[in-house]
Amino acid sequence: MVDLKGQYENIKERVDSSIMNVIETTAFINGPEVHEFQKELEDYLGVKHVIPSANGTDALQIAMMGLGLKPGDEVITADFTFAATVEVIALLQLTPVLVDVDPVTFNIDVEAIKKAITPKTKAIVPVHLFGLAANMDEIMAIAEEHNLYVIEDNAQGIGADYISKDGSKKKTGAIGHVASTSFFPSKNLGCYGDGGAIFTNDDDLAHSLRGIVNHGMYERYHHDVVGVNSRLDSIQAAVLRAKLPNLDTYNATRQKSAQKYTEAFKGIDQIITPSLCETCASERYDDCNCHVFHQYTLRIIGADRDALVKHLNENDIPCGVYYPIPLHLQKAYKDERYNEEDFTVTNQLVKEVISLPMHTELDDEQIAYITKKVIDFVNK
Numbered sequence: 231m232v233d234l235k236g237q238y239e240n241i242k243e244r245v246d247s248s249i250m251n252v253i254e255t256t257a258f259i260n261g262p263e264v265h266e267f268q269k270e271l272e273d274y275l276g277v278k279h280v281i282p283s284a285n286g287t288d289a290l291q292i293a294m295m296g297l298g299l300k301p302g303d304e305v306i307t308a309d310f311t312f313a314a315t316v317e318v319i320a321l322l323q324l325t326p327v328l329v330d331v332d333p334v335t336f337n338i339d340v341e342a343i344k345k346a347i348t349p350k351t352k353a354i355v356p357v358h359l360f361g362l363a364a365n366m367d368e369i370m371a372i373a374e375e376h377n378l379y380v381i382e383d384n385a386q387g388i389g390a391d392y393i394s395k396d397g398s399k400k401k402t403g404a405i406g407h408v409a410s411t412s413f414f415p416s417k418n419l420g421c422y423g424d425g426g427a428i429f430t431n432d433d434d435l436a437h438s439l440r441g442i443v444n445h446g447m448y449e450r451y452h453h454d455v456v457g458v459n460s461r462l463d464s465i466q467a468a469v470l471r472a473k474l475p476n477l478d479t480y481n482a483t484r485q486k487s488a489q490k491y492t493e494a495f496k497g498i499d500q501i502i503t504p505s506l507c508e509t510c511a512s513e514r515y516d517d518c519n520c521h522v523f524h525q526y527t528l529r530i531i532g533a534d535r536d537a538l539v540k541h542l543n544e545n546d547i548p549c550g551v552y553y554p555i556p557l558h559l560q561k562a563y564k565d566e567r568y569n570e571e572d573f574t575v576t577n578q579l580v581k582e583v584i585s586l587p588m589h590t591e592l593d594d595e596q597i598a599y600i601t602k603k604v605i606d607f608v609n610k
């Protein structure tokens with residue numbers, strides 16, 4: 231699904247010397263590489279504060295801790311996402327409220343959010359799923375009306391633009407009250423282990439978060455709040471510093487590959503290709519930076535998705551089903567309050583979606599081979 235080795239070969243010198251530098255200076259934790267990376271990412275995103283953390287799941291949890299959410303507070307998020315999003319809500323004894331998604335963008339359905347709001351609702355967690363920004367104009371408007379926090383789960387969307395109705399442009403993760411991201415190796419900006427970060431423009435929240443990631447300490451050995459130990463280590467920061475200057479090129483390369491896939495699938499009735507953003511007038515993925523294609527995900531209709539997975543695997547083509555089970559049906563997150571008729575889209579998508587290989591080293595020959603095998607199968 232990804233070619234991390236191929237990508238490494240192209241930046242080997244820079245990465246190797248950065249890693250060696252950390253080892254030689256032995257500044258393994260909170261070294262200068264971490265601080266430099268933090269500043270460089272703040273500049274790139276146009277956000278006032280980046281707080282690095284150990285991984286993207288922690289980042290989301292710490293964001294919620296920093297907002298002071300309390301047990302019993304309701305947090306609305308999408309039924310169709312990676313489990314980490316709902317896991318941290320439950321772990322903090324907040325009440326997850328899962329809602330359906332939009333069938334075109336795969337992102338949280340704004341009408342479903344409106345329906346789910348109660349007096350106990352405190353926050354909304356939109357996920358920029360597969361690299362396409364959620365409908366942030368609407369989500370921010372709902373949040374303002376009901377006095378809710380918006381926590382962007384930007385693990386899959388780093389580098390994507392969001393263009394508001396008024397034409398203004400921001401990076402995903404720089405729009406809500408706070409955001410989290412992941413530097414898991416296969417993410418669009420991946421390190422060589424675990425890593426994550428929290429972003430915010432709020433000075434007071436940033437201060438609070440910096441203490442929470444470090445055992446609740448604002449002054450050495452003074453523990454003012456219950457915190458966690460969640461740090462990005464210096465070696466990972468060094469890798470990320472070597473890769474950040476390439477992020478826009480990496481995302482553009484993904485968009486070009488996505489465009490090629492979609493052109494190859496034109497006119498095939500059994501395949502629905504990924505949609506572009508709702509606000510951009512562009513017709514081409516490579517003209518619009520609103521989808522950074524963490525995943526290139528098709529809907530297969532009128533053909534057997536699971537048999538297609540098997541067919542591709544038999545032809546040595548990796549593929550993935552993200553995600554095969556709606557979160558509201560997972561054992562850990564089942565709840566009597568949920569009604570199946572409120573999840574018609576997610577219940578359908580889990581049967582239809584398939585993600586094809588997507589990374590920075592895909593070449594035309596590979597895309598031609600993959601698309602041919604997919605089309606041969608659905609036309610069979």
Ligand SMILES: *Cc1c(COP(=O)(O)O)cnc(C)c1O
Nearest residue numbers: 285286287312314315385412414
């Ligand atoms: C990857 C991911 C996470 C978790 O990130 P980790 O660094 O693996 O903890 C959270 N949310 C979404 C949507 C993700 O894709």
